[in-house]
Amino acid sequence: MTKSATDRAWRYPAVLLGVFCSVWTILAIDPHYRQDWLLENLLVLIALPALILTRKRLRFSNLAYGCLFVFFTFHELGAHYTYSLVPYDQWFAWMTGRSLDAMLGFERNHYDRLIHFLYGLLITPAAAELFAHYGRYPRAWAALFPLLFVTSHSVIYELVEWAAAMLFGGDLGQAYLGTQGDIWDAQKDMALAMLGSVLAVSVLGVAGRLPVRLQPQRPGTIPLSTRSL
Secondary structure, three states: OOHHHHHHHHHHHHHHHHHHHHHHHHHOOOOOOHHHHHHHOHHHHHHHHHHHHOOOOOOOOHHHHHHHHHHHHHHHHHHHHOHHHOOHHHHHHHHHOOOHHHHHOOOOOOHHHHHHHHHHHHHHHHHHHHHHHHOOOOOOHHHHHHHHHHHHHHHHHHHHHHHHHHHHOHHHHHHHHOOOOOOOHHHHHHHHHHHHHHHHHHHHHHOOOOOOOOOOOOOOOOOHHHOOO
């Protein structure tokens, strides 16, 4: 690939990175709860440098980069207000004159539920490309590996939330945990992440965008592409 072609290939993710840094800076100004904002941004402070430092080893597709951008932007919005206080219902009422919560029968702020669903939906494309780049496996695993990846991360995140709430306690622990009195909050969050991932894998599969690197074949074996799955 020529230098000009390489520059064009990186233009799109570079633009997304620049826009996200601008959004991050704006939302970092006077967040509702600074300590909670710091905790929520640990994810960004780990993931973003990792993506930048490993960019030469794995250049994700524009679709994957776009999905990551959308997820992190929504995440930053939640970090600015704290998830349980994002005023989406007021914004919806300002635009339509009606309450979204009242229309859907919501009795709590569901922004955190949306983010868990978006985590499954928008992280899965990058996860699929990550496994396809580093692994070789039968085609059926191309759908299973990203799903298990996202689901396991969802479980780990809920454990981290629980540990943080136990460690910090008080208002900070409650703000970060964000259960809003729902004893099944963690289970519902994990289920929504799994639902989002299943939907993403299904759409990628139907669209022919589910990448896979097949295992090298030994002499005398049946090619994987001809086996029934």
